Amino acid sequence: VIVALWLKRSSYNQTFKYLSVIVAIFFLLPNFNPDPTHVKYPSHLQWTTKFKVPDFFSKNIYKRYLKKNAIVVALPYYEDAACEPGVWQVQSKMHFRLASACLGGSPREFMQMPIYNSLPCKPASDVDSLAFQQYLNAIHPSAIIVKESLFQEWQPLFTKLHLKAKHISGIAFIALDHR
Helix, strand or coil, X not given: CHHXXXXXXXXXXXXXXXXXXXXXXXXXXXXXXXXXXXXXCCCCCECCCCCCXXXXXXXXXXXXXXXXXXXXXXXXXXXXXXXXXXXXXXXXCCCCEECCCXXXXXCHHHHCCCHHHHCCCCCHHHCCHHHHHHHXXXXXCCEEEEEHHXXXXXXXXXXXXXXXXXXXXXXXXXXXXXX
């Protein structure tokens, strides 16, 4: 809309205006990716993504481990990959709820927790185990799901908290009993 108003009022010639519109439309087109193993959409022509959905989600294995609307702490939690668990959730047709997501804004109660500033920003080795346990106690998740390639990074924290993981189809799954 802004570009349309600018073009209407600008003194540039018609050719420049038409080229501007064509360039704008070009930037709206998706990056076509013929690889069907990435996020599933009705067609193999899809938006390109840097990550692959673990089989745990793409093959519906999650249904055996997670009840409908279960709360899940999904890791990675850091900024660069914070939306990856959101893709897992979409792949499951919103079968579970994420304890965090990349939608911005957090509840005040969560913002006041000691873990709030450290979990998304620090490496797993720097996450305080007591603060993480308090976080789990406050949100009562049914499970923690960790991307398999990152499990070794998080394992020392889980060991301190006596949490045992089951490795299933591209993820590490930790069932929680709301201690």
